[in-house]
Amino acid sequence: xxxxxxxxxxxxxxxxxxxxxxxxxxxxxxxxxxxxxxxxxxxxxxxxxxxxxxxxxxxxxxxxxxxxxxxxxxx
Amino acid sequence: xxxxxxxxxxxxxxxxxxxxxxxxxxxxxxxxxxxxxxxxxxxxxxxxxxxxxxxxxxxxxxxxxxxxxxxxxxxxxxxxxxxxxxxxxxxxxxxxxxxxxxxxxxxxxxxxxxxxxxxxxxxxxxxxxxxxxxxxxxxxxxxxxxxxxxxxxxxxxxxxxxxxxxxxxxxxxxxxxxxxxxxxxxxxxxxxxxxxxxxxxxxxxxxxxxxxxxxxxxxxxxxxxxxxxxxxxxxxxxxxxxxxxxxxxxxxxxxxxxxxxxxxxxxxxxxxxxxxxxxxxxxxxxxxxxxxxxxxxxxxxxxxxxxxxxxxxxxxxxxxxxxxxxxxxxxxxxxxx
Numbered sequence: 001x002x003x004x005x006x007x008x009x010x011x012x013x014x015x016x017x018x019x020x021x022x023x024x025x026x027x028x029x030x031x032x033x034x035x036x037x038x039x040x041x042x043x044x045x046x047x048x049x050x051x052x053x054x055x056x057x058x059x060x061x062x063x064x065x066x067x068x069x070x071x072x073x074x075x
Numbered sequence: 076x077x078x079x080x081x082x083x084x085x086x087x088x089x090x091x092x093x094x095x096x097x098x099x100x101x102x103x104x105x106x107x108x109x110x111x112x113x114x115x116x117x118x119x120x121x122x123x124x125x126x127x128x129x130x131x132x133x134x135x136x137x138x139x140x141x142x143x144x145x146x147x148x149x150x151x152x153x154x155x156x157x158x159x160x161x162x163x164x165x166x167x168x169x170x171x172x173x174x175x176x177x178x179x180x181x182x183x184x185x186x187x188x189x190x191x192x193x194x195x196x197x198x199x200x201x202x203x204x205x206x207x208x209x210x211x212x213x214x215x216x217x218x219x220x221x222x223x224x225x226x227x228x229x230x231x232x233x234x235x236x237x238x239x240x241x242x243x244x245x246x247x248x249x250x251x252x253x254x255x256x257x258x259x260x261x262x263x264x265x266x267x268x269x270x271x272x273x274x275x276x277x278x279x280x281x282x283x284x285x286x287x288x289x290x291x292x293x294x295x296x297x298x299x300x301x302x303x304x305x306x307x308x309x310x311x312x313x314x315x316x317x318x319x320x321x322x323x324x325x326x327x328x329x330x331x332x333x334x335x336x337x338x339x340x341x342x343x344x345x346x347x348x349x350x351x352x353x354x355x356x357x358x359x360x361x362x363x364x365x366x367x368x369x370x371x372x373x374x375x376x377x378x379x380x381x382x383x384x385x386x387x388x389x390x391x392x393x394x395x396x397x398x399x400x401x402x403x404x405x406x407x408x409x410x411x412x
Contacts, residue, residue, distance in 0.1 A: 038355065038356050046167060046168045049169065049170045049171060049172075051171045054171055058204070059205055
């Protein structure tokens with residue numbers, strides 16, 4: 001246990017630049033993981049109810065050209 | 076024997092208490108006779124005061140505590156039943172297919188009289204329409220341009236940023252066209268009425284075939300028990316098969332009412348889907364943070380919570396053999412382990 005803590009300490013905390021970088025990268029990584037994970041859960045609870053689940057029925061065959069507002073405007 | 080009989084006869088007049096009775100009870104073999112008499116008094120006193128207190132409280136409640144009704148029940152309107160809405164649950168979004176159907180119903184039925192003027196066309200994009208559909212719908216309407224060089228205001232087709240046009244120019248025109256009754260704007264109607272979705276659904280589907288016996292319906296009004304006052308300007312609008320849904324859903328009156336209520340809830344709270352999702356995220360993160368803060372508190376307080384205090388008397392007697400525990404005991408001190 002103490003050996004593991006020592007390893008972590010020397011790897012991440014000893015040098016300030018590494019420590020700061022760890023904090024910043026960790027914050028971004030945590031946010032990305034948490035957001036995508038919770039969105040995944042939310043979408044599975046509401047499968048078939050949201051616009052992104054039904055929009056393929058109404059999109060014209062031209063492709064993604066009219067997709068521009070579909071995702072950025074979900075308020 | 077004499078005492079016994081006098082006691083027995085005095086039972087008939089339980090209220091009276093003669094000295095003879097008292098003597099008799101005192102001489103009886105039971106030792107509780109005196110206290111029994113006293114407890115009889117106590118019981119009477121306690122019962123009467125309790126009755127008085129309860130009576131005064133209930134009298135006060137009867138006088139001042141009851142809810143007052145300024146209106147009769149008919150003026151209040153029938154309270155709508157609770158319907159099992161799926162989209163109002165905390166973990167559920169709107170059913171956007173139903174929103175699309177509801178907007179279809181709105182355009183074909185409600186929009187003849189009711190506006191949703193707080194909704195711009197861009198709101199439909201990404202929640203119940205594609206960009207092309209919304210643009211095409213906006214271009215069907217004409218809007219005023221800014222004044223040109225000559226100061227004239229021209230007409231232009233609508234854009235996504237325009238708000239939905241009301242069916243009437245102003246409230247006066249709406250009243251004039253509807254027998255003096257103003258059709259309310261429906262953008263926020265679900266938020267603006269007691270009962271919300273339940274009320275609007277009950278109102279739309281609650282028109283009886285004919286008004287019940289004894290109900291007074293003024294001319295030009297229609298009977299609806301859910302409407303406060305029961306006289307509503309809007310006649311029954313939703314009939315089975317009134318619209319043709321593009322997704323093939325059978326257009327019964329209750330299906331249309333359900334769809335249009337969900338749509339009107341969306342117009343009132345277009346942010347609801349995102350708000351619920353964000354609320355769950357906030358709950359999750361604050362749960363973690365709360366657990367962390369509890370841990371930090373316990374960590375910081377650990378030294379204080381686990382320390383032990385000992386008391387050394389100022390004039391300690393001469394040291395005696397044995398442990399300090401025994402010395403404290405001899406001098407009357409107690410020490411908890």
